[in-house]
Amino acid sequence: MIYLDYQATTPLAPEAREEMLRWLDGPEGTAFANPHSPHRMGRQAAAAVEVARDRVAALLPPGGRVIFTGNACEAVNLAMRGSAAHRKAGIALSAIEHAAVRDTALALGQASEIPVDGEGLTDPAADLPADIGLIAVMAVNNEIGTIQPAARWAQRAREQGALFLCDAVQACGKMDVPAADMIAISAHKMHGPKGIGALWVRDGLDLDPQVTGGLQEGLRSGTLSPALCAAFGAAAQVAKDRREDDAAHIETLWNRARELFSGWTLNGSADARWHGNLSIRREGLDVARLMSECREVMFSAGSACASGSGKTSHVLKAIGLSDAEAKTAIRIGFGRYTTIEQLESGAEQIIAAAEAQGV
Structure with a gap:
């Protein structure tokens, strides 16, 4: 099988797997301890968690703290629901935010949508209600990959006296993450394990806990998994060390992919x-049939979170596509472990299946 769905999840880095296995058991079975226990084994596990926290923090701006969560959705909810005092003033979010942000904003009420242009980009000079207390704009969109001017949005939020939340799930480990008040990230989108994410919170910003109990993370209750934390930290370290090499490899894959799919229409900006x-x-592509006929190639019709919902992608509609146009779109994602040969073989199968439909 050929895996071309890197936005949904990424393959686990060998270094992360090795670190995770070490803390699942470890030498002589002594690495399974609760990191919140005061005895020697607990302190060892706690030390591993703190090493991981520092490694993850190294990918994020200075002047904040990393709070481990179960995933990025939890991190987003902690940020948005935890900033209750600011929520009362309303929330502004981009029209292409991930469902974690979008649905939480709708649930909290008083949400205003920031439009995007046909390139899938927001304008930090856009009109906003005067009483906005929280602005949420993602760094990189998960469906079409557009890079938003998040640093300028952070400045806009400061000027308006609002907090700025940045969903950096698709950006962390790949590019600089702009300064914000809160940043949500996920391990499995950067070659770490599933089941762990993090919320970065600016120093001096107080949030209300959303999961009560032991408050082991200060703002979040629950026993941490040293194995997941350590693997997250290892993945972060590898991402930092390999960032330039990864970027160069992906640029090579991108250029080849654009050649292979030269007759297809790109969704969103090619540059940003x-x-x-x-x-x-x-035009005219039956995506469901295409995916059925390309069972050995793993790609997507859009966000993995929304697959099977039957709803037209709100992201593709936001950039001006009709329902019919949006339903002819596919998403191909590649990265560190994708080879040119895999990309070419996958593209060949997709293109052949599309041409068999007469489109």
Whole structure:
């Protein structure tokens, strides 16, 4: 099978797997301890968690703290629901935010949508209600890969007296993450394990806990998994060390992919975009049939979180596509462990299946 769905999840880095296995058991079975226990084994596990925290923090701006969560959705909810005093003033979010941000804003009420243009980009000079207390704009969109001017949005939030939340799930480990008040990230989108994410919170910002109990993370209750934390930290370290090499490899893959799919229409900006995300469409394409006929190639019709919902992608609609156009789109994602040969073989199968439909 050929895996071309890096926006949904990424393969586990060998270094992360090795670190995770070490803390699942470890030498002589002594690495399974509760990191919140005061005895020697607990302190050893706690030390591993703190090493991991520092490694993850190294990918994020200075002047904040990393709070481990179960995933990025939890991190987003902690940020948005935890900033209760600011929530009362309303929330502004981009029209292409991930469902974690979008649905939480709708649940909290008083949400205003920031439009995007046909390139899938927001304008930090856009009109906003005067009483906005929280602005949420993601760094890189998960469906079409567009890179938002998040640093300028952070400045806009400061000027308006609002907090700024940045979903950096698709950006962390790949590019600089802009300063914000709160940043949500996920391990499995950067070659770490599933089941762990983090919320970065600016120093001096107080949030209300959303999961009560032991408050082991200060703002979040629950026993941490040293294995997951350590693997997250290892993945972060590898991402930092390999960032330039990974970027160069992905640029090579992007250029080849654009050649292979030269007859397809690109969704979103070609330049202000993470080039590991190729969102394309072809008029008349039956995507469900295409995916059924390309069972050995793992790609997507859009966000993995929304697959099977039957709803038209709100991201593709936001950039001006009709329902019919949006339903002819596919997303191909590649990265560190994708080879040119895999990309070419996968593209060959997708293109052949599309041409068999007569489109």
